[in-house]
Amino acid sequence: MRVTTAFSRMLALDGVRVWHVAFGAEAITVSLAPRRRALVCPECGYKTMARYDTRPVVSRWRHLDLGIWRLELTSTLRRLCCPSHGVRTEAVPFARAGSRFTADFEDLVAWLATAMDKTAICALVRIDWDSVGRILTRVMSTSIDLTRLDGLFRIGIDDVSWRRHHHYLTLVSDHDTSRIVWGAPGRDTATADSFFDELGEQRSGQLEAVSADMAAAYTNSVKARATKAVICYDPFHVVQVRREAPCVRGWVRGPPRWAVAAAW
């Protein structure tokens, strides 16, 4: 079997064929040629048979490593003129618009981001910190589940902080699926309101229960926007408030007496 045929089968990339493979000191470079005659806009999918000019655009992408080898793909692409986006280099089916990485590589990084911190990802896949952020943005913009806000009945709203509580992120979770469905910077009423804006009046109206901490920022928003929902306070925050505010002692059944004495 020819090496180009072997790589073509092994990589199984849509819309291209392998015409050359070069082994370098640290990387394998696979040269590709587009199979399709039509040119596709990377922004909107507009198709045309007309090239904008004859100037070739040499493009490279990092693909998933092959054993100890770094794998680079390269192809000479054409340019088209999209009625909406102007002159663009044609899209390829295996990479997102404007990316130096293949979609397979980016999907791996995005999956790793759900299981490990950014520093570990940089060391494992050998890319820099900023590239991880840009990859996550691209994957989110093209792969996010547009139906994730449908069928919400019992949700939770809470915040997380980083950099020693200097930055906050509001997260909304679906209690029925235990999945995060929405997030945005900030932890005030306006942030929660922006979630309900995206959720819309109809879907907000079908919410049955919303759990939140006892901060007024979230409860004000929930009361105004999800009028049929019961607001639930989880035991953790109730205990926290009782510890932090002695004046409400006796308001709810709290932790054991010895625990309260130790905390106060």
Ligand SMILES: [Zn+2]
């Ligand atoms: Zn376009």
